[in-house]
Amino acid sequence: MSKTTTEINASTLLNELKEANQQMEKVVKTINQVASQANLLALNSAIEAARAGEAGRGFSVVANEIKRFADLSLTTNKESYKLIENIQKKANEVIAVRTADVAFDTIDKIDRNLFERNCDVQAWATFNAIKDCLLNVDQKNQKRATNLMKNIVDIYEVYYDLFVMDTTGKIVASGVNQNIIGKNMSERSWFKEVLKTNDVHVTDMYYSEVMNGHTMGYSCPVRDDNGQVIGVFTTRFNWNFIYEIIDSVKISKDSELYLINEDGIVIASHNHQGILTKDLNQLQAVKQLKIGEKYGYTKEKIGGQEKIYAFCKTKGYNAYRGKGWSVIVSENL
Known part of the structure; x- marks a missing residue:
């Protein structure tokens, strides 16, 4: 049964090449054994021909030819071993480079996705409905902001929720979770950072009890028409959408793929296991990252x-x- 295109990737083909190369090595070993036995046979034949004297001269010629062919086979096989070893080495190098490219492409796609989330929060913080619910906190403005944020969540699909806080940290409007309105976020590090830096702040990935899932928070100052900070607008990204990138990566069945944070802890994986619990700091690869590679x-x-x-x-x-x-x-070698 032939393989479909989706079942085949470069690593699979290279591993099949390595397996074929190993089979070739076995064949060469068999030829080596036959040549060694032929060499021994030629030696014994030469001894018997010498004992036979003149009558064994013709047999001696045959014995010498057998030895010549056996020696040639052994010499050729030595070259074959070198070629096989070189093919194996080159295949491993190609697998390594291809695997590194997979890592590069994956983190690049994740970066591009999260860049868009970074842009979203800054754009939406400028919307009039968001600013108005901070400048004049009444039921009408709150409802208008709520409807806007709910529509954004429904249209974009990649967010759990969006909400707005005043400069004291009090949540004044939420797109989805209305039960959090009135809660105070002033002690949250991300809220403090936004007010301190007057700039966008992005959290690391974490598990949110409120969102009931893994998420990232993107937060941005909300400014009035004079540029004065009047509050903070924040989004909660649905981490499941990172798995659309992770799950689309073509790797072999024995391969593993992990996204790790700066501390070496797994925050996403191809098998969806070990999230925020698996530590990869024991790997030399992670140690290389820690020293600046x-x-x-x-x-x-x-x-x-x-x-x-x-x-x-x-x-x-x-x-x-x-x-x-x-x-x-x-990737297995």
Whole structure:
């Protein structure tokens, strides 16, 4: 049964090449054994021909030819071993480079997605409905802001919720969770950072009890027409949409793919396991990232299996600087 296009990727084909190469190595070993036995046979034949004297001269010629062919086979096989070893090495190098490219492409797609989220919060903080509900907190303005934010959540689909706080930290309007209106966020680090820097602040990924899921918070100052900060507008990104990127990555069935935060903790994975619990700091690849390497791969033996661990660190995208995250991709050797 032939494989479909979706079942085939470069790593799979390269691993099949390596398997074929290993089969070739077995064939060469068999030829080597036959040549060695032929060499031994030629030696014994030469001894018997010498004992036979003149009568064995013809047999001696045959024995010499057998030895010549056996020696030629052994010499050729030595060259074949070198070629096989070189093919195996080159295949491993191609797998390593391809795997590193997968890591690069994945973190780049994540950066581009999160850059858009960074733009969203800044654009929406300028909407009149958002500013009006802070300048004049009444039922009409609150409802107008609520309807706007609810429509945004419904249209964009990638957000759990959007909400607005005044400069004291009190939530004055929410797109989805109306039960949080009136709560005070003044002690939250992200709220303090927005007021302190007068700029956008992005949290790391975390689990939110309020949103009942993993999320990221994008927060931005809301300014009046004179540029005075009158509040904070914030969004809660639905982390499940990062998995649309992760799940679309083509890797072999034995491969692993992880998105880790700056501390080396898994915040997304191809198998959706170990989120915020799995620590990858023991990997040499992560250690390379910690000392400043941005892109590359390591060869490591884990549980007796030699693997390539490719890595790529975020470089952000345009104005979005990234959160120091990296993608790690493994492939068996």
